[in-house]
Amino acid sequence: MVNTQAIESRRELNAIYEVSKTLASSLDIAKTFRETLNFLLHAFDWRRAFVVLGEPHGRLRGLCAVGLTREEQQRLQFESGEGIVGRVYANGIQIVVPDVRTEPLFLNRTGAADQTPDIAVAMLTTPISADRRTVGVLVIDCNNPDEARSFSNDLQLLKMVATLMGQAFLLHRSVSAANTHLQDEVRRMSKALKPSQHIDQVVGMSAPMQEVFDQVHQVAPARTTVLLRGESGTGKEVIARAIHNLSPRKKEAFVRVNCAALTESLLESELFGHEKGSFTGAQGQRKGRFEMSHGGTLFLDEIGDISASFQAKLLRVLQEREFERVGGSAVVKVDVRLILATNRNLERMVQAGEFRADLYYRINVVSIQLPPLRERRDDIPAMAKHFLDRFNKENARSTQFSPAAMRVLTSCYWPGNVRELENCVERTATMAHDDIITNLAFPCQGNRCLTQVLHHIERVDAVSPSRLSGIPITEVPMAAPPVAAVPASLAPSDDASVAVDVSAQAEPVADSEDKPEGERERLIWAMERCGWVQAKAARLLKISPRQMGYALQKNGIEVRKF
Numbered sequence: 107m108v109n110t111q112a113i114e115s116r117r118e119l120n121a122i123y124e125v126s127k128t129l130a131s132s133l134d135i136a137k138t139f140r141e142t143l144n145f146l147l148h149a150f151d152w153r154r155a156f157v158v159l160g161e162p163h164g165r166l167r168g169l170c171a172v173g174l175t176r177e178e179q180q181r182l183q184f185e186s187g188e189g190i191v192g193r194v195y196a197n198g199i200q201i202v203v204p205d206v207r208t209e210p211l212f213l214n215r216t217g218a219a220d221q222t223p224d225i226a227v228a229m230l231t232t233p234i235s236a237d238r239r240t241v242g243v244l245v246i247d248c249n250n251p252d253e254a255r256s257f258s259n260d261l262q263l264l265k266m267v268a269t270l271m272g273q274a275f276l277l278h279r280s281v282s283a284a285n286t287h288l289q290d291e292v293r294r295m296s297k298a299l300k301p302s303q304h305i306d307q308v309v310g311m312s313a314p315m316q317e318v319f320d321q322v323h324q325v326a327p328a329r330t331t332v333l334l335r336g337e338s339g340t341g342k343e344v345i346a347r348a349i350h351n352l353s354p355r356k357k358e359a360f361v362r363v364n365c366a367a368l369t370e371s372l373l374e375s376e377l378f379g380h381e382k383g384s385f386t387g388a389q390g391q392r393k394g395r396f397e398m399s400h401g402g403t404l405f406l407d408e409i410g411d412i413s414a415s416f417q418a419k420l421l422r423v424l425q426e427r428e429f430e431r432v433g434g435s436a437v438v439k440v441d442v443r444l445i446l447a448t449n450r451n452l453e454r455m456v457q458a459g460e461f462r463a464d465l466y467y468r469i470n471v472v473s474i475q476l477p478p479l480r481e482r483r484d485d486i487p488a489m490a491k492h493f494l495d496r497f498n499k500e501n502a503r504s505t506q507f508s509p510a511a512m513r514v515l516t517s518c519y520w521p522g523n524v525r526e527l528e529n530c531v532e533r534t535a536t537m538a539h540d541d542i543i544t545n546l547a548f549p550c551q552g553n554r555c556l557t558q559v560l561h562h563i564e565r566v567d568a569v570s571p572s573r574l575s576g577i578p579i580t581e582v583p584m585a586a587p588p589v590a591a592v593p594a595s596l597a598p599s600d601d602a603s604v605a606v607d608v609s610a611q612a613e614p615v616a617d618s619e620d621k622p623e624g625e626r627e628r629l630i631w632a633m634e635r636c637g638w639v640q641a642k643a644a645r646l647l648k649i650s651p652r653q654m655g656y657a658l659q660k661n662g663i664e665v666r667k668f
Contacts, residue, residue, distance in 0.1 A: 128141050143157065150248075153221070154218065155173065155245060155247070156179070156245050158182055159242040160195060160241055165183070169242070178216040189213040198235065199233065200230075201229075201231045202261060205227065205228065212229070226250045228247065231246075232244045232267075234272050234275065235272045244264060305319055305322060314481055315477065318345070322352065332346075337449055338523065339479075339523035339525035340476040341524050342449075343405065343407060346447065347360060350402070353403070359398060359399050359400075360402055363377065363395050363405070364408055365407060376394060378394040378429050378438075380431050384434070391431070396438075397440060400441055402442070409469065410452055411450070414462070417462045418465075424469065427439060479527060480519055493531040494531055497535045498535075530548070625657070629654075638665055
């Protein structure tokens, strides 16, 4: 008997040592608490365990769990005083239930009573205290075939573990508060040294957006033509409206036209207007957008998609600020400030003869490059909160992002930029079942990312449209050219500084897409063609995967992850 007690005491002492070592290994309490629960379950042959922490207004929410499914973890939510867990949190005392099936206070949120219907399940619940108050609850359940069993030793062990968890929680909170205070001081000092620019309805505290704001404030008072450039979804129309609102023309009209949405004949009538009877359906004289924006600002979006013949007509208007309506001969003079936007490479289009060089020089007076969202990740939390606040206001909701959910948003590549972020926030908030949006609420956590599906379809369609159906999004079939012999100068070497001439290795591919000039552009082109799989891109460029990795690192290309 003495020997058995000594063995049990030694095992408990060893458990306390391992738990204290685990909790001291990191300040990430979700990680260390989960590792602690995992060790306890294996050391004492317990079934399942979880930890819930208190939130403002007395609500309890699950922090970590072992032995529970994802759906069961999502149900770890209690009010103070609700059920056994809520009472332990409210009263700060341990509670042991020998058989949860016979306990009326047991809520069975995680289905513990249904796991072994023929065997009694015991539940051991211990408060986690820090700074003389209860901050959470530690819960263990285990099989209890002999309902007369005493759990005094187990409760004593759990009390010591909960004490260690409380100290770890207190340290984590102190370090987080100190780090937050330090960051606030850094931001305050940065603002004091350099006041940040601000534009209404535009979120942007990052360095790239501050540079854009500086350019907008600089160019807005002038009459100069502005060309906004950037990927689709970066907010070119919002910046165009900001330029108008900051200009002396802000009280006049701001007219916008999407040039890619209209055919050449319709675009000409839309911009210049038409006379009565000039074509079928012209019942009367109609003013065009140039006349409607007289004295104000005209925003022409997707200017790189207009036809060659219309480019010549537009050039004359930009030079002379006069035109004739369709079917008319009277010259109409206008005073219009022009802002144009495109997501296409106009310089490459000029070289290919697809865009007039004289028109390019006429519109490229002041060019503002809008950074993609992946280059301004510091703005993502504020932008996500802005979109969520707007959703809450429009739908009478009070949803918020959890820290883990915000980490998912900031780590995404966002090929659709701000527009994609806005849609993702609205879609996730709409489908959320609770006021707190966790990381598990995003489609990408269940391999259902709509962006991944889109890019997968684009990549497969480039190979064979007939192969689109029935292909899982986690596997991208891609026809790759056979690996050709690599010249000796580019053969793999032990020298890590070996140079990779991507432009010399890439051979023409039988498709309609022209490969770009320059090593960096060719690398990005190859990675996009191959779904950002380095090995396939290396085969496409006919270099080794090691050379591909070195080239990507040398050119500072961030590999997209879906």
